[in-house]
Amino acid sequence: MPDAGSTPATSSNYKEMFYINYKFNNTTGNETLDEAETINEARRLLSEYNVADPYGDYWISDRCCKNWK
Numbered sequence: 001m002p003d004a005g006s007t008p009a010t011s012s013n014y015k016e017m018f019y020i021n022y023k024f025n026n027t028t029g030n031e032t033l034d035e036a037e038t039i040n041e042a043r044r045l046l047s048e049y050n051v052a053d054p055y056g057d058y059w060i061s062d063r064c065c066k067n068w069k
Contacts, residue, residue: 018042019064020049023057032068033058
């Protein structure tokens with residue numbers, strides 16, 4: 001049961017974001033590079049990152065890294 005002060009996530013107050021995360025092939029750790037409001041925008045950004053750096057590993061996630069601000 002939620003706290004009295006908490007607001008449940010509904011379509012009116014919850015905004016889903018998509019994040020472009022990155023990991024270079026030979027390093028540990030992940031980094032969030034960008035965010036998008038729609039999945040289509042996230043796919044376009046992912047395509048641009050893959051063209052710019054074909055050696056990195058990029059993916060779309062619904063979670064950002066902990067140091068993303």
